[in-house]
Amino acid sequence: MDDKKNVRGFLEFVYEFYKSMKAHEITLVYEGEITHQITKAFTSLTESNMAKEDESGSVQRKVFHVMVECLQNISKHADEFSSNDYLFAGRGIFLVSKGDNEYSVTTGNAVDNSRIDELKEMLENINSLDKEGLNQLYKKQMKEGRLSEKGGAGLGFIDIKRKTGKKLEYHFLPIATDTSFFLLTSTISRNL
Amino acid sequence: METIKIAGTEDTPNVILDAANDIMEISGRSLPEDVASFYEPVLNWLDEYAKSPNPKTVFNFKLVYFNTASSKLLLDILMKLEELHENGAEVLIKWHYPEDDEDMAEAGEEYADIVDIPFEKVSHAD
Numbered sequence: 001m002d003d004k005k006n007v008r009g010f011l012e013f014v015y016e017f018y019k020s021m022k023a024h025e026i027t028l029v030y031e032g033e034i035t036h037q038i039t040k041a042f043t044s045l046t047e048s049n050m051a052k053e054d055e056s057g058s059v060q061r062k063v064f065h066v067m068v069e070c071l072q073n074i075s076k077h078a079d080e081f082s083s084n085d086y087l088f089a090g091r092g093i094f095l096v097s098k099g100d101n102e103y104s105v106t107t108g109n110a111v112d113n114s115r116i117d118e119l120k121e122m123l124e125n126i127n128s129l130d131k132e133g134l135n136q137l138y139k140k141q142m143k144e145g146r147l148s149e150k151g152g153a154g155l156g157f158i159d160i161k162r163k164t165g166k167k168l169e170y171h172f173l174p175i176a177t178d179t180s181f182f183l184l185t186s187t188i189s190r191n192l
Numbered sequence: 193m194e195t196i197k198i199a200g201t202e203d204t205p206n207v208i209l210d211a212a213n214d215i216m217e218i219s220g221r222s223l224p225e226d227v228a229s230f231y232e233p234v235l236n237w238l239d240e241y242a243k244s245p246n247p248k249t250v251f252n253f254k255l256v257y258f259n260t261a262s263s264k265l266l267l268d269i270l271m272k273l274e275e276l277h278e279n280g281a282e283v284l285i286k287w288h289y290p291e292d293d294e295d296m297a298e299a300g301e302e303y304a305d306i307v308d309i310p311f312e313k314v315s316h317a318d
Contacts (some may be wrong), residue, residue, distance in 0.1 A: 036225035040203055057292055061257070065295075068223055068259050139306060142267050155260035163295060 028096040039071040046096060058192045062163055063103050066186050067096070069156035070107045077109070099190075106185040113178050119170075123184075126157050127167045134162040160186050193244075196237050204230060205255060209237050211246060218269075219254035219288075222262040231265040238272040245281045249273070254288035254316075255296070263299070267306065274307045284310045291315040 021029065027049070028042065043064055050060045074092045092109035111119070129137060138158045145154050161168055166187045172180040193211045200206030200220035208217045224230040251273055258266065270285065277283040285307075287300035297313065304311040 036203075039223075044202065058294070061293065061295065064257070065259075072223075072259065072261070135302065139302060142264050143306065145264070155263060159260045159263075 024097060025099050026095055026097045028094075030094045031091065033091055034071055034075045034094060036075065039068065039075065042071065042094070042096075043067050055190070056192060059103070059188065059190055062188045062192070063096075063105070065163055066105045066160050066188055069160055070094070070105050070184070070186065073156050074107055074109050102190055103188045104185050105188070106183065108181055108183045110175060110179055111172075111182045113180055116172055116180060116182075119182065120172075123157065123168050123170055126161050129161070131162055131165070134158055138162065164188050193240065194237070196233060198233075205258075207234060209234065209241075211241055214246060214248075214250070216250065217252040217254060218266075219252070219256075221256060222258040222266075224262070227259075227261040227265050231262075231268070235265075235268060235272065238269065238276075242272070242276050242279070245276055248282040248284070249276065250284045250286060252286045252288060253300075256290060256293075258299075267303065270303055270307045270309070274309050277309045284312060286312050286314055288314045288316055291317055 028046065030038070030042070032038075046067060047060065047064055050063060055063075071094060074094065092107060095106040095108075097104050097106070126134070126137070138155060141155055141158065157168060164186055166189070168184060168186055170182070170184045172182055174180050195212065196207060196209040198204070198207040203221060203223045203225070205218050205220040205222045208215050210216070218234075222230075251269075253266070273283050273285065285304075287303070289296035289300060297315070300311070300313050304313075
């Protein structure tokens with residue numbers, strides 16, 4: 001960006017980016033390392049925004065909950081991925097959007113292809129269960145599961161599904177021969 | 193016996209474990225960065241307390257929010273209290289929840305299902 005033309009090109013890109021965010025009703029987007037400090041900052045920011053907009057207590061709590069679980073998932077798992085690729089190592093994207101009828105919380109991070117089957121199986125299983133089935137699974141996992149070294153209990157996805165009542169939508173996109181980008185989106189109805 | 197008082201923060205709960213004054217309470221929000229190390233002193237305290245418990249133990253949970261990693265540690269606490277109960281001590285769990293918070297009420301029911309201890313759900317207005 002050392003000449004005027006490039007600066008202008010960049011600023012035009014920023015405007016396009018802004019319009020694109022507006023078009024997709026994105027209220028928060030972050031790329032980078034997701035730490036506990038970031039988790040606290042984003043949840044409190046979203047919380048105060050929702051309070052200002054008089055969102056119902058129940059919606060506020062659910063959005064807060066989904067955000068915490070999604071952010072902690074990334075902060076606990078993203079760095080398991082050891083890559084020399086500066087684009088993806090230990091980082092991720094986090095995005096919140098707000099439509100007329102729902103909020104959605106989306107995360108994206110790189111994973112080794114060897115983990116895809118296990119993730120798909122877990123998500124499909126969770127998506128196939130009704131509330132009662134999810135409660136059973138949660139209890140079983142809470143009793144039998146062990147806390148991982150990073151403090152994860154394997155309960156986040158189950159709880160998101162049972163608190164929102166909505167399917168966990170996900171997608172894997174290839175990055176390289178042995179890695180993929182794992183995208184996951186959860187929606188929370190605003191009419192609770 | 194040593195008293196534990198941990199002041200709550202935006203991501204960790206307020207904890208009071210005071211055997212002499214019969215106050216045992218965990219309240220507020222629980223989403224610590226490292227759940228295991230946050231709750232370790234609580235679990236250790238309960239092990240110590242179990243050696244010579246009060247005739248009656250009332251343990252209050254008054255949380256407004258906890259993450260899933262904390263839910264596992266809360267179960268560990270309840271299981272220690274269950275053991276105390278099995279060993280003949282009188283134990284009562286009081287699960288306080290905001291009256292408009294269905295999820296927190298359900299979380300209490302879930303724990304009441306898992307552990308075999310007298311369990312009382314108490315709703316409050318704020």
